[in-house]
Amino acid sequence: MNRRGLDPEPKLYPARRWSLPAGRTLLRAVVVAALLGLAAAMLYLDPPTGAPPACPAAPATPTPVGRLAVPAGLVGLPVALAEPAAAAVVRPGDRVDLMARPGTGQVIAEGALVLEAIGADPAPALYLALDELQAKAMLRAGSAVRFDVIVRPQ
DSSP states (O other), rough: OOOTTTOOOOOOOSOOOOOOOOOOOHHHHHHHHHHHHHHHHHHHHHHOSSOOOTSSOOSSOOOTTTTTOOOOOOOEEEEEBBHHHHHHHHOTEEEEEEEEEETTTTEEEEEEEEEEOOOOOOEEEEEEEEEEHHHHHHHHHSSSEEEEEHHHOO
């Protein structure tokens, strides 16, 4: 050593001895290690699948209660009724024939599937499943036309 207290040849020894943390720091390190170990064990023992088993897959298009889903190949169409009592008689799942009220009495749609009956007093309506030709014929009749229904036996 020289007079300033410095070695002429520097050494790469650490200045102090390395020791484990003490007190709360040691406690935190132990808790973190235990939790990481627990998480790894849970993943190893029970690997996750796509969805939890208690959670069933939700339908792509939810349907309100009391309404049926529109079957494949058909379209849904709301239809205004001429008589308020008709909406009270018809239930989802029924098959009906539709006739235009201010017209010739000709049946415009046969065997339409009722998806929902909306019994609002001033403007009762049905939500029906029709094929495309029947839906186009109903739309050609116009929005001012109201329809009578004939309920078909099942």
